Amino acid sequence: MNEETHPLLADIAASQRALHAAEADRVVRILRYRDAEATRIAALDPPMLRRVETSAVPLEIGHTIGWSDAQVQSLLHAADTVRDHAPTVWAAFLAGRFGEATMRAIARTISRLERPESIERLDAQASQYVPGRTLKEVQGWLRRFVSRVEADLAVERAQAENDKRYVDVAHGDDGMSELVAYLPSHQAAAIMARLRRDARQLKHDGDPRTQTQLQADLLTDWALTRPTSESATSETTTTPSGLVIDVAVLMSESDLTAETTGMAESSDGSWQVPVDWILQAGAEGHTFWHRLFTDPRKPNTFEHDYAGYAPPDSLRRAIVLRDGVCATPGCLVPAEHCDLDHHVPWPAGRTNGENLRPRSRRHHALKSHGALRVTDQPGIDRTLPPWPPPDCAA
Numbered sequence: 001m002n003e004e005t006h007p008l009l010a011d012i013a014a015s016q017r018a019l020h021a022a023e024a025d026r027v028v029r030i031l032r033y034r035d036a037e038a039t040r041i042a043a044l045d046p047p048m049l050r051r052v053e054t055s056a057v058p059l060e061i062g063h064t065i066g067w068s069d070a071q072v073q074s075l076l077h078a079a080d081t082v083r084d085h086a087p088t089v090w091a092a093f094l095a096g097r098f099g100e101a102t103m104r105a106i107a108r109t110i111s112r113l114e115r116p117e118s119i120e121r122l123d124a125q126a127s128q129y130v131p132g133r134t135l136k137e138v139q140g141w142l143r144r145f146v147s148r149v150e151a152d153l154a155v156e157r158a159q160a161e162n163d164k165r166y167v168d169v170a171h172g173d174d175g176m177s178e179l180v181a182y183l184p185s186h187q188a189a190a191i192m193a194r195l196r197r198d199a200r201q202l203k204h205d206g207d208p209r210t211q212t213q214l215q216a217d218l219l220t221d222w223a224l225t226r227p228t229s230e231s232a233t234s235e236t237t238t239t240p241s242g243l244v245i246d247v248a249v250l251m252s253e254s255d256l257t258a259e260t261t262g263m264a265e266s267s268d269g270s271w272q273v274p275v276d277w278i279l280q281a282g283a284e285g286h287t288f289w290h291r292l293f294t295d296p297r298k299p300n301t302f303e304h305d306y307a308g309y310a311p312p313d314s315l316r317r318a319i320v321l322r323d324g325v326c327a328t329p330g331c332l333v334p335a336e337h338c339d340l341d342h343h344v345p346w347p348a349g350r351t352n353g354e355n356l357r358p359r360s361r362r363h364h365a366l367k368s369h370g371a372l373r374v375t376d377q378p379g380i381d382r383t384l385p386p387w388p389p390p391d392c393a394a
Helices: 007-042 047-065 069-085 087-094 100-112 116-129 135-149 151-162 185-204 211-225 275-283 313-323 361-368
Strands: 166-171 177-182 263-266 272-274 339-342 356-359
Touching (some): 007 047, 007 069, 007 100, 069 087, 087 100, 100 116, 100 135, 116 135, 135 151, 151 263, 185 211, 185 263, 185 272, 263 275, 272 275, 313 356, 339 361, 356 361
Antiparallel strands (some): 263 272, 339 356
C-alpha cells in the first residue's frame, strides 16, 4: 500500500507536513518575540537592568510553552545558527520540508564546521538530501559530510578526542550497573564484532543464554581473567595471536597511499576514524584491502552471474561494502547483519550484484509475503554532489 492507493496514508503524510509547518511556525513566533524584546530592552538603562531583562526572555517563553529556559535557549541558538548561516536550509525548514529535530541536527553540524565554504556547501547539499529522510539517516549523513569536506580538521579533532578515552561505571538499581567506555570507534567496533562472533558460536554449541547475555558475560570474562601482570601501553594493543576480527572500512585510494590525510568510514557509515589509525592497526595484524569502484555512472559493478540461489562470500562482502545498510528506505540495520535479497525473485532474477540487495531479516520476510512495497534507495551515500553545483560553475 502507499498514499496513492490508500487515502489514509495520504492523510498521514499531510498530517506530517502540517506538523513540520507548525514546528517552523512556532520557531518563527519565538524568534519574533525574542527579537522584539531585544529591541525594547536595548533602550533600557542601566546596563544591569538590560542584563536582567534579557535573561528573563527565555524564562517567559518557556513558561508559555512548558519548557525550561535551557530548552528555549538551545532552540534559539539552533534557529539563529541555521537562519544566519544556511538560508537555503532555513527556507526548506520554514516550508515544512522537515522538522525541528532535523533543523537542530543541521545547526549542530554548522557549529562543528570551521570554514565558511564548508557551511555554504552544507547549505546547498543538505536541502537536497534531508527532506524525506529519517533523523538517524540525516545524522549519519551529516557526520560523513563533516569528515569529508574538512577531513584535515576532522583528523585533528579525532586525535584530540582519543586523548580523552576512558572507562567508567554508573551504578544503578536492582544490583546492576552500566560499564561505559569512550574508545576509538574502530576498536569499539572490533570489540563488538568479536563479542557477537564468540556469542554466536556459543549459541551454536547449545548455550541456553541469550545472545545479549552471552556478550555481556564474555566481556566480563575477558576483563576479569586477563593476567594482572600484563600492563597496558599508551598505544593501541593488538588482539591475541591468531585472532582475526573482520571490521570493514572504506577509504580513498589517495589516503591509503598516504598522498592525502583523511578519514576512513565504516561499511555502514555509522562511524569514521583517521586513516592513520586503520593503517596502524593493519600493520599489526592480518589486513586485506579490496578496491571497490563506487562511480555512480557505473551501477553494474557486480555483473557476474553465479549459479544457484546463494551468492559466494566474496560477492556478499562486496555488497556489504557497496551498500552499507539495509536497502529498505529508513532502515539502518548494517548490511553485514542483513540477508541478501533477490530484488527480482530467484530463479527469474539472477544471483549477481545488480539484483542482490541487503535486507534486514524483518524486511526480507515482509517482502517475501508481499507486505512490503519495494521502493529501494541506494545504500550509504558514498559520494557528495559536485561543488560548486554545475549551474553555478564558472
